[in-house]
Amino acid sequence: MSDKPINIIFLGPPGCGKGTQADVLDDKLGIVKLSTGDMLRAAVKAGTELGKKAAAIMERGDLVPDDLMVGLIADRITQPDCANGFILDGFPRTLPQAEALSKMLSDNGLEITKAIEFTVNDTILVERITGRFSCANCGAGYHDSFKPTTESGKCDECGHTEFTRRKDDNAETVTQRLKAYHDMTAPIIPYYQDKGLLVKIDGMRDIDEVSKELLAIFN
Ligand code: AMP
Secondary structure (H helix, E strand, C coil): CCCCCEEEEEECCCCCCHHHHHHHHHHHHCCEEEEHHHHHHHHHHHCCHHHHHHHHHHHHCCCCCHHHHHHHHHHHHCCHHHCCEEEEECCCCCHHHHHHHHHHHHHCCCCCCEEEEEECCHHHHHHHHHCEEEECCCCCEEECCCECCCECCECCCCCCCCEECCCCCCHHHHHHHHHHHHHHHHHHHHHHHHCCCEEEEECCCCHHHHHHHHHHHHC
């Protein structure tokens, strides 16, 4: 691996595979996955001020205000574990967030290596999202139809028998999350295209095929 940090942005609608692929790159490239959705869910669970502000917004499928999100990421990317690089999964989601990210990176002598856009068809997203669940113990991800546990009701990774589903992974909220993506997030794609940083990836394929293509870009 080169000495230069690899800083990646993942763009794409909910359910396009960003989180799954960020886990793969985190594992294979040794760079940190920074999921703003995971950070917010942790804040909601812990009952912090941020969590209290975000909970109802997330349940509606709307976006949490930019100032809160920018503050969250600004604190995170300067932590020592980000020295080799990071994958931003779910940030930026608006043009002001994208602009604030560019500024905070240049203030810290950092830059974006690539912005990856996962292209997918909206109709498959609802099916992908509403069927997903994860192990309550180790967090391993599954899907009712596409990736069930090998043994019914038992996690393949740790053998635990309790599972959770995200509160916002229901049909109604997904529709609003997709709308938020098309209205607020898709317009930032040209921002990265103009900077020559955008790479489009076909997110409709198998998880392994997408991972292979991503690793070929960064290895
Ligand atoms: P995700 O796990 O990325 O699907 O995010 C779950 C929810 O967290 C979203 O539907 C938003 O309500 C909120 N969220 C996550 N990241 C952001 C962000 N960068 N800006 C605004 N809201 C966000």
